[in-house]
Amino acid sequence: MVTAYGFAEYGGPETQIYVDVTLPPPGAGQLQVSVRAAGVNPADWKVRAGDRKGTVAVTLPGVLGREVSGVVTAVGAQVTEFRIGDEVFGATASGFGGYTESTLLDAASTAHKPASVSWADAAVLTVSAGTAYDALHDLDLPAGSTLLLLGAGGGVGVSTLALARPRGIEVIGVASEAKKSAVEAAGARWVRSGVGFTDRIAALMPHGVDALFDLVGESTLVDAATLVRAGGPIVSIADPSTAGRLGGGGVNRRRTTAVFAEVAALVATGALDPGVGARYPFTEAGAALAAVEDGHHGGKVVIEFP
Ligand SMILES: NC(=O)c1ccc[n+]([C@@H]2O[C@H](COP(=O)([O-])OP(=O)(O)OC[C@H]3O[C@@H](n4cnc5c(N)ncnc54)[C@H](OP(=O)(O)O)[C@@H]3O)[C@@H](O)[C@H]2O)c1
Structure with missing residues (x-):
């Protein structure tokens, strides 16, 4: 027992x-x-x-x-x-x-x-970092792209911030005030979550963003999707069905030994702090x-x- x-x-x-x-x-x-x-x-x-x-x-x-x-x-x-x-x-x-x-x-x-x-x-590593790794793999954004990240201060968010940086992706991380320093320390631009967050992002990114990774879902996802340039990918792990209605989808979770070994190697080299x-x-x-x-x-x- x-x-x-x-x-x-x-x-x-x-x-x-x-x-x-x-x-x-x-x-x-x-x-x-x-x-x-x-x-x-x-x-x-x-x-x-x-x-x-x-x-x-x-x-x-x-x-x-x-x-x-x-x-x-x-x-x-x-x-x-x-x-x-x-x-x-x-x-x-x-x-x-x-x-x-x-x-x-x-x-x-x-x-x-x-x-x-x-x-x-x-x-x-398997749930949060693994999901962040798989999402960035699916998005496959070139260096210089802008990625809007909803829920940037949580478990999946912190790993996404860490993994996006070496890829040269510019992340706009939406999170509460309490997460501001963590988001900025990871090299991202912080935008306060809550009422009016789309206006704050639009002021920062008047031409929109290249892609959206959502960790919150529902109306937050729907509102944020309006900021994605035409044809830009929208993925959500919090609410894949809503993402699907917006022309996007979920994350293809691979959960394999090979992916987990790669993620662990990034932690071992200091490239990823989970x-x-x-x-x-x-x-x-x-x-x-x-x-x-x-x-x-x-x-x-x-x-x-x-
Ligand atoms: N399918 C999969 O494989 C998979 C894997 C992992 C996670 N998930 C799902 O993905 C979601 C996120 O997971 P997680 O582990 O990152 O959760 P978490 O650690 O609880 O973090 C969620 C974050 O979202 C923030 N948040 C809440 N409402 C928000 C809003 N309106 N705008 C912006 N940020 C907001 C929260 O903090 P503050 O508001 O205080 O900033 C928190 O930091 C969950 O629904 C989880 O079930 C799915």
């Missing part, structure tokens, strides 16, 4: 509980991992709330979390790239969570952790998720295990 943090039934934070679960041996293509750190993401509370029924497999009580770093303790059949004792990070296998002392990962969505990358940094902003011990997993569910925290939130 391992201790995990999850939810007894679909609903609000009041459904969250610590629970002992039996972890089966890893199946074909899976790894069993002793968890050192778990990334905390908006997707976690959305799964708990029942918003992801049909796309995320959950057996109640469900275990929260989708990504971890840790040490391999067992390998399933057909796994050739990883051995017991390897330090890794990756996405949890279907039906398994990340807020737990031990879990199962899909080997195809796992990469080796470079020695110089911390457990906390590695734990947050922006871990808050660390919580496993005993305070509920507080960690509450910080993310609030929706206005900065950077990434991590749960650490002894």
Whole structure:
């Protein structure tokens, strides 16, 4: 049995509980991992709330979390790239969570952790940094392009800022006042979010922007789309269906060992700081998720295990 943090039934934070679960041996293509750190993401509370029924497999009580770093303790059949004792990070296998002392990962969505990358940094690479990497890959903007980034101060936002800079992309980062210094320190131009944000951007960019990457969705996305030059790409991970109605779409998430290894190498060389902003011990997993569910925290939130 391992201790995990999850939810007894679909609903609000009041459904969250610590629970002992039996972890089966890893199946074909899976790894069993002793968890050192778990990334905390908006997707976690959305799964708990029942918003992801049909796309995320959950057996109640469900275990929260989708990504971890840790040490391999067992390998399933057909796994050739990883051995017991390897330090890794990756996405949890279907039906398994990340807020737990031990879990199962899909080997195809796992990469080796470079020695110089911390457990906390590695734990947050698959969802946020991986998404930022995939989005910029999809957009494929030439140097000198302008990219409007909605939600620039959050988990995906900070990685997008860091990855866009070496590509020579000029980012206009929309975020609250509290995120101004972080956005500007990443080399982007900050625009205050909230009522009138499109006017503020139009004053800064009278000829519009080349592309839009949205991490907020709904009316914010719809309003921002008016600032994109004709034919410019619009991608959203917060609200891909609205992006689709605007002529854009979602991000093609690859979640492969090769992509995760590339992202980790960028962290190891100092080219990417995934922006871990808050660390919580496993005993305070509920507080960690509450910080993310609030929706206005900065950077990434991590749960650490002894
Ligand atoms: N499909 C995927 O693979 C995938 C992967 C990762 C994330 N996502 C989704 O993408 C979204 C963002 O994820 P995340 O991890 O970056 O979330 P996050 O860390 O919670 O950050 C969201 C950011 O948006 C800002 N924000 C909220 N309302 C805003 C507004 N009206 N204008 C500008 N900024 C606003 C928030 O802070 P301030 O307002 O305080 O500045 C916050 O910094 C979530 O919906 C998540 O579920 C999807």
